[in-house]
Amino acid sequence: AQSVTQPDIHITVSEGASLELRCNYSYGATPYLFWYVQSPGQGLQLLLKYFSGDTLVQGIKGFEAEFKRSQSSFNLRKPSVHWSDAAEYFCAVEAYNTDKLIFGTGTRLQVFP
Amino acid sequence: DTEVTQTPKHLVMGMTNKKSLKCEQHMGHRAMYWYKQKAKKPPELMFVYSYEKLSINESVPSRFSPECPNSSLLNLHLHALQPEDSALYLCASSPDHAYNEQFFGPGTRLTVL
Numbered sequence: 001a002q003s004v005t006q007p008d009i010h011i012t013v014s015e016g017a018s019l020e021l022r023c024n025y026s027y028g029a030t031p032y033l034f035w036y037v038q039s040p041g042q043g044l045q046l047l048l049k050y051f052s053g054d055t056l057v058q059g060i061k062g063f064e065a066e067f068k069r070s071q072s073s074f075n076l077r078k079p080s081v082h083w084s085d086a087a088e089y090f091c092a093v094e095a096y097n098t099d100k101l102i103f104g105t106g107t108r109l110q111v112f113p
Numbered sequence: 114d115t116e117v118t119q120t121p122k123h124l125v126m127g128m129t130n131k132k133s134l135k136c137e138q139h140m141g142h143r144a145m146y147w148y149k150q151k152a153k154k155p156p157e158l159m160f161v162y163s164y165e166k167l168s169i170n171e172s173v174p175s176r177f178s179p180e181c182p183n184s185s186l187l188n189l190h191l192h193a194l195q196p197e198d199s200a201l202y203l204c205a206s207s208p209d210h211a212y213n214e215q216f217f218g219p220g221t222r223l224t225v226l
Binding site: 046100101103106108 | 117154161203205
């Protein structure tokens with residue numbers, strides 16, 4: 001069965017520091033991968049997605065992610081974090097030809113000034 | 114219009130009440146979803162409608178009853194809920210089932226007394 005693991009429950013960084021959030025997936029074929037962000041009490045907003053092609057994908061708000069098949073990973077990065085980036089981040093995978101998104105457990109990002 | 118709207122934003126109900134949650138999108142999307150999200154957890158899929166037909170029911174108790182009157186509207190009817198049903202209920206839509214990112218609404222915060 002497909003699964004998504006986000007090893008870091010909570011990450012704290014200083015404003016202006018670089019950020020990397022980890023995501024590992026378990027899936028036999030080529031996965032369709034997503035990163036979503038959720039501010040407290042709000043819905044989820046799509047940051048970026050990977051379906052095929054270039055393994056480095058650019059998203060909104062200055063985020064990027066790199067798909068590494070050999071490591072079954074899809075880590076999210078940002079070179080310089082802003083205080084407004086504090087939120088919950090979810091990695092998700094959609095299995096082939098289904099309507100389901102499988103979410104990781106999420107990583108809560110805290111940003112100190 | 115590129116958003117999913119949900120009403121009401123907050124709802125408090127007793128265990129004997131009947132209420133409904135409403136979700137609307139005008140992006141021409143043909144798949145719509147209901148999720149339940151407990152605090153500090155990822156969203157859990159409840160129902161999927163594809164082309165106005167129920168395509169997935171994740172073994173949700175019958176006290177939750179979905180309805181898709183047309184391609185833009187999705188309702189979730191609530192009856193005889195339990196306190197453990199208190200959660201954030203998220204609606205999402207996507208252009209079509211499979212391979213497409215889901216666009217989430219802001220959610221309805223439901224409290225069952």
